[in-house]
Amino acid sequence: xxxxxxxxxxxxxxxxxxxxxxxxxxxxxxxxxxxxxxxxxxxxxxxxxxxxxxxxxxxxxxxxxxxxxxxxxxxxxxxxxxxxxxxxxxxxxxxxxxxxxxxxxxxxxxxxxxxxxxxxxxxxxxxxxxxxxxxxxxxxxxxxxxxxxxxxxxxxxxxxxxxxxxxxxxxxxxxxxxxxxxxxxxxxxxxxxxxxxxxxxxxxxxxxxxxxxxxxxxxxxxxxxx
Amino acid sequence: xxxxxxxxxxxxxxxxxxxxxxxxxxxxxxxxxxxxxxxxxxxxxxxxxxxxxxxxxxxxxxxxxxxxxxxxxxxxxxxxxxxxxxxxxxxxxxxxxxxxxxxxxxxxxxxxxxxxxxxxxxxxxxxxxxxxxxxxxxxxxxxxxxxxxxxxxxxxxxxxxxxxxxxxxxxxxxxxxxxxxxxxxxxxxxxxxxxxxxxxxxxxxxxxxxxxxxxxxxxxxxxxxxxxxxxxxxxxxxxxxxxxxxxxxxxxxxxxxxxxxxxxxxxxxxxxxxxxxxxxxxxxxxxxxxxxxxxxxxxxxxxxxxxxxxxxxxxxxxxxxxxxxxxxxxxxxxxxxxxxxxxx
Numbered sequence: 001x002x003x004x005x006x007x008x009x010x011x012x013x014x015x016x017x018x019x020x021x022x023x024x025x026x027x028x029x030x031x032x033x034x035x036x037x038x039x040x041x042x043x044x045x046x047x048x049x050x051x052x053x054x055x056x057x058x059x060x061x062x063x064x065x066x067x068x069x070x071x072x073x074x075x076x077x078x079x080x081x082x083x084x085x086x087x088x089x090x091x092x093x094x095x096x097x098x099x100x101x102x103x104x105x106x107x108x109x110x111x112x113x114x115x116x117x118x119x120x121x122x123x124x125x126x127x128x129x130x131x132x133x134x135x136x137x138x139x140x141x142x143x144x145x146x147x148x149x150x151x152x153x154x155x156x157x158x159x160x161x162x163x164x165x166x167x168x169x170x171x172x173x174x175x176x177x178x179x180x181x182x183x184x185x186x187x188x189x190x191x192x193x194x195x196x197x198x199x200x201x202x203x204x205x206x207x208x209x210x211x212x213x214x215x216x217x218x219x220x221x222x223x224x225x226x
Numbered sequence: 227x228x229x230x231x232x233x234x235x236x237x238x239x240x241x242x243x244x245x246x247x248x249x250x251x252x253x254x255x256x257x258x259x260x261x262x263x264x265x266x267x268x269x270x271x272x273x274x275x276x277x278x279x280x281x282x283x284x285x286x287x288x289x290x291x292x293x294x295x296x297x298x299x300x301x302x303x304x305x306x307x308x309x310x311x312x313x314x315x316x317x318x319x320x321x322x323x324x325x326x327x328x329x330x331x332x333x334x335x336x337x338x339x340x341x342x343x344x345x346x347x348x349x350x351x352x353x354x355x356x357x358x359x360x361x362x363x364x365x366x367x368x369x370x371x372x373x374x375x376x377x378x379x380x381x382x383x384x385x386x387x388x389x390x391x392x393x394x395x396x397x398x399x400x401x402x403x404x405x406x407x408x409x410x411x412x413x414x415x416x417x418x419x420x421x422x423x424x425x426x427x428x429x430x431x432x433x434x435x436x437x438x439x440x441x442x443x444x445x446x447x448x449x450x451x452x453x454x455x456x457x458x459x460x461x462x463x464x465x466x467x468x469x470x471x472x473x474x475x476x477x478x479x480x481x482x483x484x485x486x487x488x489x490x491x492x493x494x495x496x497x498x499x500x501x502x503x504x505x506x507x508x509x510x511x512x513x514x515x516x517x518x519x520x521x522x523x524x525x526x527x528x529x530x531x532x533x534x535x536x537x538x539x540x541x542x543x544x545x546x547x548x549x550x551x552x553x554x555x556x557x558x559x560x561x562x563x564x565x566x567x568x569x570x
């Protein structure tokens with residue numbers, strides 16, 4: 001077996017430590033930025049939903065500002081965010097390189113996308129339910145947590161799955177500017193040193209990650225559809 | 227119990243103001259089943275939403291149980307809303323919650339103990355006849371069952387008022403009957419005042435004590451159901467009253483010159499309306515004998531409202547012209563409305 005692997009992926013077997021480390025870096029970046037993106041995206045999604053026209057706390061000013069900010073950051077290509085946000089990274093994280101340096105651009109890159117996913121999930125909640133909750137004397141926080149979030153759990157699960165998967169792509173890109181991780185691994189060895197087998201193995205690992213995430217996401221979504 | 231004082235509601239959309247409710251004054255008595263009827267767009271849904279302030283009136287005052295809701299803060303209003311249950315055409319149940327959890331929802335913050343809550347929910351489910359469905363999700367229920375859950379949920383906080391916004395409009399006639407029966411039971415056994423919004427006169431006829439007719443944002447006619455049925459004053463009310471019987475079919479038949487309405491010399495078509503609360507006399511056979519008339523009844527519709535017969539007949543009458551006129555006078559003296567639809 002090892003002999004066979006040695007024949008088809010010799011360059012990967014050469015550096016198991018580097019591979020393990022890059023997998024770990026990818027997971028750490030995805031996890032940390034993922035948590036921040038989830039919290040921020042949820043908050044922004046809620047704010048957009050309640051302040052929109054006809055929302056339960058309609059506020060044109062807040063809605064317009066947030067809506068435009070999201071559009072603004074969504075239109076900037078990620079590779080530009082990576083370099084453009086370096087000063088901000090240095091200010092917040094103390095460094096603009098390596099795993100910590102990647103967190104800020106990742107959050108800026110994926111939060112607007114996730115916010116839209118959450119906004120969509122909430123938009124699917126029947127307005128009649130909001131009206132019924134209002135008629136029952138619910139306060140705004142109760143309506144957000146007990147109705148919007150509770151009723152759109154399948155949509156939130158779907159949006160989260162899509163976001164984590166595209167985040168994985170961004171994390172790989174961040175590797176290109178020195179953040180480490182699987183993207184960096186593939187470029188450093190697979191591309192720069194022409195070790196094609198490294199690239200293939202990286203791709204296979206990412207395919208496995210994506211499949212697992214999609215499987216879990218679909219499972220949670222199904223469990224919450226009644 | 228519920229009082230509207232000069233209530234208006236104007237919506238502004240796309241720079242255009244639409245007056246959905248115009249200067250409505252209305253009083254709904256305690257323990258009554260009150261119907262508000264109108265065609266779509268008449269403003270009845272907006273008016274009922276002004277009771278629990280889901281729509282805040284642009285002008286005027288709304289009192290429920292002598293509390294002026296229009297003068298309350300948001301927090302106080304939320305508290306008052308617990309006294310006002312509401313059910314909807316589309317049921318509006320929480321799809322992610324079971325039947326039990328839906329009914330439990332309004333009780334989350336009540337001061338009852340866990341055991342008391344369980345007991346309460348159990349009683350409510352028993353009232354609406356859904357005890358064995360408590361673990362089911364709304365998607366597993368039929369329309370009528372969903373509405374029953376919605377009624378149980380609306381009653382969880384022991385409200386004084388129950389608002390029903392077209393609650394039977396999405397249901398088939400038989401289910402409608404059973405839901406109306408349940409509402410009547412809620413009204414009679416729990417003493418809850420019910421306000422029913424509908425576009426179906428049949429609903430008003432079946433369970434309401436009083437009715438208000440809305441057209442173009444205004445209440446154009448109101449009163450006891452029998453009174454309104456027996457002698458509708460506004461054209462729209464007549465329209466609604468007609469919609470529950472087949473008597474007005476005669477006008478269509480006359481219009482299209484149906485063979486049935488082609489009269490011979492000396493015949494005429496009369497429409498009789500019972501206006502008095504006592505139609506027990508044998509009037510038709512009496513005038514037929516006394517004035518020597520042949521009465522061919524082509525439509526008939528008599529129903530009981532508030533225990534009183536109401537409705538009318540459409541008949542082709544043949545006989546001497548003078549006798550027919552005498553018969554009409556006789557009927558009018560007996561408080562029967564007579565309309566000559568066609569005279570040959």
